[in-house]
Amino acid sequence: MQVDMIAKIFSSSGALGKAIPGFQPRQPQLDMAHAVHDAIKNGTQLVVEAGTGTGKTFAYLAPALVSGKKTIISTGSKNLQEQLFHRDLPLMTSSLGFYGQVALLKGRSNYLCPERLNQQLVESHTPQADPELLTQLVKIRSWSSETKTGDLGDCTAIAEDSPIIPSITSTNDNCLGKECPSFEECFVVKARKKAMDADVVVVNHHLFLADLAIKETGFGELIPEADIFIFDEAHQLPDIASQYFGQNLSSRQ
Numbered sequence: 001m002q003v004d005m006i007a008k009i010f011s012s013s014g015a016l017g018k019a020i021p022g023f024q025p026r027q028p029q030l031d032m033a034h035a036v037h038d039a040i041k042n043g044t045q046l047v048v049e050a051g052t053g054t055g056k057t058f059a060y061l062a063p064a065l066v067s068g069k070k071t072i073i074s075t076g077s078k079n080l081q082e083q084l085f086h087r088d089l090p091l092m093t094s095s096l097g098f099y100g101q102v103a104l105l106k107g108r109s110n111y112l113c114p115e116r117l118n119q120q121l122v123e124s125h126t127p128q129a130d131p132e133l134l135t136q137l138v139k140i141r142s143w144s145s146e147t148k149t150g151d152l153g154d155c156t157a158i159a160e161d162s163p164i165i166p167s168i169t170s171t172n173d174n175c176l177g178k179e180c181p182s183f184e185e186c187f188v189v190k191a192r193k194k195a196m197d198a199d200v201v202v203v204n205h206h207l208f209l210a211d212l213a214i215k216e217t218g219f220g221e222l223i224p225e226a227d228i229f230i231f232d233e234a235h236q237l238p239d240i241a242s243q244y245f246g247q248n249l250s251s252r253q
Contacts, residue, residue: 006033009062009096016058019095029055037063040228047234057084060230061092064200065100069227071200074208076233078106082153084232085202100199104151105222107207108188112150113170115182117141120167136164150187196224205231205240213244 008014010030017023032048039046040063050056064071075081085104093102117140124134139157147154152165170188180186195201203211203223211223231237 005066006030006037006063009033009066010058015095015097016062019091026055029059032056032059033062036060037067040064040067040069057088057232058092060232061088062096064228064230065092065096065098067228068100068199070198070224071228071230072203072208072223072226073200073230073232074203074205076205076236078110078153078204080233081106081202081204089200089202101194101197102200103191103194103198103202104149105191105195105201105203105207106151106153107210108171108175109166109169110151110153111170111187111191112140112144112147112152112155112168113175113182114144114150114185114187115176115180116170116174117144117168118182120164133164136162137168140164140168147187149191151191192222195222201226205233205237209237209241209244 007030010016010025010033012023012025017025028050032050032054035046035048036059038044048056048060050059060073064073073084075084081104085102089102092098093100117137121134121137121141123129124137136158140155143155143157144150152158152169153160158164175188177183183189201224208223214222
């Protein structure tokens with residue numbers, strides 16, 4: 001029954017045909033969607049290699065969304081993560097009538113830390129401080145009162161590689177946790193809570209593997225447990241995994 005539903009979604013008169021102008025059914029895309037559906041149903045692993053233009057993203061999204069199971073999707077980069085979350089996923093959820101919760105989860109260095117921003121604002125009023133720094137901080141503070149996510153990738157007031165970012169984000173070492181005066185406003189805590197409650201969570205390979213490495217040490221993890229794990233651009237996994245789980249040996253004395 002559900003396999004027929006997959007075929008229906010990818011037919012010219014189906015959900016995608018209605019949502020995407022000029023959508024044409026493609027056999028390789030349908031084959032992949034059926035294979036993904038079977039792997040989800042049977043709880044097995046699946047590796048898919050498909051050419052450019054096959055429509056791989058939709059071929060794994062459709063069966064995952066109709067399965068009703070909690071799904072983690074990991075992408076090869078932050079840019080792909082954004083594209084999937086802001087473009088492909090909304091198109092699929094609306095065309096399939098999916099009413100579950102979706103969440104985007106990044107590493108903590110992507111989220112504004114309100115406490116460190118307050119500290120920087122205080123320090124930037126000293127005579128030695130750079131006035132340009134104060135200007136940037138004021139822009140960020142203004143943005144922080146409007147943002148719901150605290151994701152600095154959405155803040156147009158500063159450049160993506162601005163040197164100010166490390167001073168207004170937290171690390172595992174300098175985060176005060178529940179002792180923090182701004183704990184209630186913490187964007188990292190909010191993002192993690194949203195991911196815990198969501199039906200579909202979009203992460204990236206670096207975050208996923210860093211989280212696995214943290215789990216091995218027994219510390220609290222960020223990424224929730226799920227029924228389905230999908231790795232988009234999976235050929236990048238070995239290189240990234242070796243950064244977190246590899247050992248380096250050199251001949252240097």
